[in-house]
Amino acid sequence: xxxxxxxxxxxxxxxxxxxxxxxxxxxxxxxxxxxxxxxxxxxxxxxxxxxxxxxxxxxxxxxxxxxxxxxxxxxxxxxxxxxxxxxxxxxxxxxxxxxxxxxxxxxxxxxxxxxxxxxxxxxxxxxxxxxxxxxxxxxxxxxxxxxxxxxxxxxxxxxxxxxxxxxxxxxxxxxxxxxxxxxxxxxxxxxxxxxxxxxxxxxxxxxxxxxxxxxxxxxxxxxxxxxxxxxxxxxxxxxxxxxxxxxxxxxxxxxxxxxxxxxxxxxxxxxxxxxxxxxxxxxxxxxxxxxxxxxxxxxxxxxxxxxxxxxxxxxxxxxxxxxxxxxxxxxxxxxxxxxxxxxxxxxxxxxxxxxxxxxxxxxxxxxxxxxxxxxxxxxxxxxxxxxxxxxxxxxxxxxxxxxxxxxxxxxxxxxxxxxxxxxxxxxxxxxx
Amino acid sequence: xxxxxxxxxxxxxxxxxxxxxxxxxxxxxxxxxxxxxxxxxxxxxxxxxxxxxxxxxxxxxxxxxxxxxxxxxxxxxxxxxxxxxxxxxxxxxxxxxxxxxxxxxxxxxxxxxxxxxxxxxxxxxxxxxxxxxxxxxxxxxxxxxxxxxxxxxxxxxxxxxxxxxxxxxxxxxxxxxxxxxxxxxxxxxxxxxxxxxxxxxxxxxxxxxxxxxxxxxxxxxxxxxxxxxxxxxxxxxxxxxxxxxxxxxxxxxxxxxxxxxxxxxxxxxxxxxxxxxxxxxxxxxxxxxxxxxxxxxxxxxxxxxxxxxxxxxxxxxxxxxxxxxxxxxxxxxxxxxxxxxxxxxxxxxxxxxxxxxxxxxxxxxxxxxxxxxxxxxxxxxxxxxxxxxxxxxxxxxxxxxxxxxxxxxxxxxxxxxxxxxxxxxxxxxxxx
Numbered sequence: 001x002x003x004x005x006x007x008x009x010x011x012x013x014x015x016x017x018x019x020x021x022x023x024x025x026x027x028x029x030x031x032x033x034x035x036x037x038x039x040x041x042x043x044x045x046x047x048x049x050x051x052x053x054x055x056x057x058x059x060x061x062x063x064x065x066x067x068x069x070x071x072x073x074x075x076x077x078x079x080x081x082x083x084x085x086x087x088x089x090x091x092x093x094x095x096x097x098x099x100x101x102x103x104x105x106x107x108x109x110x111x112x113x114x115x116x117x118x119x120x121x122x123x124x125x126x127x128x129x130x131x132x133x134x135x136x137x138x139x140x141x142x143x144x145x146x147x148x149x150x151x152x153x154x155x156x157x158x159x160x161x162x163x164x165x166x167x168x169x170x171x172x173x174x175x176x177x178x179x180x181x182x183x184x185x186x187x188x189x190x191x192x193x194x195x196x197x198x199x200x201x202x203x204x205x206x207x208x209x210x211x212x213x214x215x216x217x218x219x220x221x222x223x224x225x226x227x228x229x230x231x232x233x234x235x236x237x238x239x240x241x242x243x244x245x246x247x248x249x250x251x252x253x254x255x256x257x258x259x260x261x262x263x264x265x266x267x268x269x270x271x272x273x274x275x276x277x278x279x280x281x282x283x284x285x286x287x288x289x290x291x292x293x294x295x296x297x298x299x300x301x302x303x304x305x306x307x308x309x310x311x312x313x314x315x316x317x318x319x320x321x322x323x324x325x326x327x328x329x330x331x332x333x334x335x336x337x338x339x340x341x342x343x344x345x346x347x348x349x350x351x352x353x354x355x356x357x358x359x360x361x362x363x364x365x366x367x368x369x370x371x372x373x374x375x376x377x378x379x380x381x382x383x384x385x386x387x388x389x390x391x392x393x394x395x396x397x398x399x400x401x402x403x404x405x406x407x408x409x410x411x412x413x414x415x416x417x418x419x420x421x422x423x424x425x426x427x428x429x430x431x432x
Numbered sequence: 433x434x435x436x437x438x439x440x441x442x443x444x445x446x447x448x449x450x451x452x453x454x455x456x457x458x459x460x461x462x463x464x465x466x467x468x469x470x471x472x473x474x475x476x477x478x479x480x481x482x483x484x485x486x487x488x489x490x491x492x493x494x495x496x497x498x499x500x501x502x503x504x505x506x507x508x509x510x511x512x513x514x515x516x517x518x519x520x521x522x523x524x525x526x527x528x529x530x531x532x533x534x535x536x537x538x539x540x541x542x543x544x545x546x547x548x549x550x551x552x553x554x555x556x557x558x559x560x561x562x563x564x565x566x567x568x569x570x571x572x573x574x575x576x577x578x579x580x581x582x583x584x585x586x587x588x589x590x591x592x593x594x595x596x597x598x599x600x601x602x603x604x605x606x607x608x609x610x611x612x613x614x615x616x617x618x619x620x621x622x623x624x625x626x627x628x629x630x631x632x633x634x635x636x637x638x639x640x641x642x643x644x645x646x647x648x649x650x651x652x653x654x655x656x657x658x659x660x661x662x663x664x665x666x667x668x669x670x671x672x673x674x675x676x677x678x679x680x681x682x683x684x685x686x687x688x689x690x691x692x693x694x695x696x697x698x699x700x701x702x703x704x705x706x707x708x709x710x711x712x713x714x715x716x717x718x719x720x721x722x723x724x725x726x727x728x729x730x731x732x733x734x735x736x737x738x739x740x741x742x743x744x745x746x747x748x749x750x751x752x753x754x755x756x757x758x759x760x761x762x763x764x765x766x767x768x769x770x771x772x773x774x775x776x777x778x779x780x781x782x783x784x785x786x787x788x789x790x791x792x793x794x795x796x797x798x799x800x801x802x803x804x805x806x807x808x809x810x811x812x813x814x815x816x817x818x819x820x821x822x823x824x825x826x827x828x829x830x831x832x833x834x835x836x837x838x839x840x841x842x843x844x845x846x847x848x849x850x851x852x853x854x855x856x857x858x859x860x861x862x863x864x
Binding site: 127171181182184185189190193196197231232233235272273298300301302304307308330332336337348356366369377387388393396397398401402411414415416417425 | 617620625628701740743744762763764766767768787802804817821829835841844846855
């Protein structure tokens with residue numbers, strides 16, 4: 001029984017209990033949210049060491065960190081370091097996007113060390129295997145794709161990104177319309193190329209029921225990928241993107257009917273003034289399914305700083321209703337992230353998520369800020385560092401710039417506003 | 433004649449011509465904006481090497497970088513390095529907030545090297561001088577304060593922050609209401625302490641005409657400081673803040689009547705969902721005066737990353753109408769920024785400003801992003817690096833993570849979406 005099936009039957013699962021406890025809400029609320037499909041709990045029945053978490057309406061905004069090897073960097077060890085860094089920085093989810101090295105072995109090692117939900121994009125492995133057979137990646141057969149999906153499900157993956165919406169009709173919409181950056185999603189571009197090359201419909205769409213059957217068996221949550229997410233502001237919210245979203249909305253219905261948990265992925269590169277509309281559109285077209293966004297990046301011009309461009313868009317998106325933020329690291333658009341990039345990416349996304357939690361009125365969210373403000377007012381440095389979203393980094397900066405034991409900080413030194421006010425504002429007021 | 437007086441007389445100044453050229457708008461538009469007080473051109477008649485820029489409605493959002501010595505770090509050399517870094521990173525404005533070392537000499541050195549508008553907070557020098565006389569900083573007399581203001585004006589400072597709105601009545605509002613962090617503005621806390629200590633009205637308010645006379649003479653733009661800006665989300669948009677803003681609105685009127693250019697400063701720490709309201713309130717209460725915000729920081733809990741918390745708030749604020757963003761560096765709340773922090777702060781604020789320029793529909797803003805997207809599509813790396821908001825940093829990351837000459841980046845390597853799509857999408861469409 002999947003979490004969705006259980007919820008519909010009114011059955012409270014252990015995972016729901018754990019989610020309710022973490023979120024400090026009633027378990028009935030979690031159960032009803034899952035039953036409506038507005039909350040998902042991605043927790044594969046075979047992912048033994050998982051501590052289940054929920055994604056969706058009324059819950060804290062979650063943050064995902066992508067890791068994984070590539071052909072240029074196929075080694076496992078650095079990716080395990082990134083996994084540890086992501087977890088230490090507070091990631092709620094990790095995706096293994098490996099395309100280099102021994103993919104099944106890498107995935108198993110990551111799952112074994114991953115107490116948070118773990119996602120993958122199975123088609124990557126399917127095309128790598130096709131290429132390794134000596135052919136072209138597009139030689140991948142439909143059966144091979146589904147075999148890999150089943151392998152991922154069996155190995156304990158909690159959610160899979162599948163680009164089911166890149167249908168021949170959606171590709172036609174894209175071609176007729178034109179775009180500056182065409183397709184920037186790896187999975188999306190592969191599926192489009194496969195469809196064009198073989199002259200056949202996208203099997204993830206035409207055989208969607210086969211996909212659902214696998215997911216239902218292991219309670220794998222479907223993450224419907226937005227293969228046509230805009231890769232540039234100029235392409236945002238265009239007909240191709242929305243045409244795909246219409247397909248995804250239809251598939252959300254079908255997944256729910258089959259008892260399969262489902263969320264929907266979203267952009268991408270979106271200008272500030274279109275972010276809220278994108279979220280509202282998805283929520284409306286996809287019947288309130290949890291929304292998992294990559295960014296959105298609010299400008300294209302800041303390679304090296306895309307954790308910041310996406311923190312801006314992510315905060316706004318989550319405030320408007322996005323539930324799950326995929327981090328973007330400073331290395332985005334330039335190369336594979338380092339361990340330090342992973343840390344920076346997770347923290348930036350967590351800042352965005354927390355800012356949105358406050359704006360959404362999540363119970364308890366503002367209390368963290370209030371505690372920090374009180375520690376500031378008291379010039380209690382140990383408490384400030386303890387409460388910092390990244391205590392390690394905050395302590396580093398503090399210690400580099402200040403003499404040990406200094407009460408104020410080196411920015412104001414003797415002229416600390418807090419100290420001055422403490423001296424005077426507490427006294428009886430002398431009217432002028 | 434100040435820019436404002438000239439504009440009212442229908443006279444096009446050289447500074448207006450330069451602003452119109454930089455902004456690619458008609459000079460009449462600039463002139464009319466200045467005449468209405470919706471645009472300021474902070475350019476002291478004595479700041480010889482300045483290249484004038486405008487701040488306000490219809491213009492590109494501008495970014496200020498704060499530099500300056502403190503008692504713990506009184507040396508000039510590191511601050512000159514920060515000045516150079518800020519200019520290289522694209523700051524439109526610099527504020528010298530020095531409180532350590534030989535303040536007049538430091539200011540002169542900075543002005544001499546500063547081709548962008550330069551701001552100061554004269555009261556800092558006034559209290560430092562009072563303290564150096566062997567007394568308490570609050571021993572500063574009213575005449576000493578105005579003497580320092582005149583000294584700053586004579587030396588070529590383009591705009592001065594003056595906390596005129598910290599009146600005895602506003603302080604009473606603050607005390608009656610209570611706050612988590614009371615006053616966090618250095619100038620604001622000093623003026624409040626001065627008022628309470630001496631039992632006299634804030635001279636910057638009671639002798640506002642004296643201030644106007646000095647500013648008119650050198651065409652110094654007034655930047656009306658928000659001494660009671662919230663220092664915590666819990667204090668945002670409270671009665672104390674708004675009471676001060678009401679006073680500032682009144683002073684905007686008086687400054688304009690006297691022919692003095694004026695802008696208004698704003699928060700501070702503000703939750704995401706209150707940012708737009710803060711901007712709208714200021715624009716309404718202050719008759720469309722240009723708005724200069726510090727942040728806003730959308731959460732209190734991220735010391736070490738406040739360039740990011742403020743980029744989120746700054747983008748939203750500027751989209752809602754703020755015209756001028758004061759950078760916040762990663763060192764905020766922890767210590768004096770390093771050269772590297774200055775660079776990070778300027779770039780983060782520029783990202784926020786540019787994202788807002790796009791959202792506000794500033795002519796030409798989106799073209800930069802389109803050019804970058806086209807370079808990405810063409811896998812033209814040199815052009816991408818050239819167009820990056822920080823070309824130095826982008827090149828660094830690119831070169832660290834990729835083999836020289838690689839066409840794709842190391843993130844996708846052989847499986848580059850752009851390449852795959854280029855191979856297939858261009859072909860004739862094969863319908864399924």
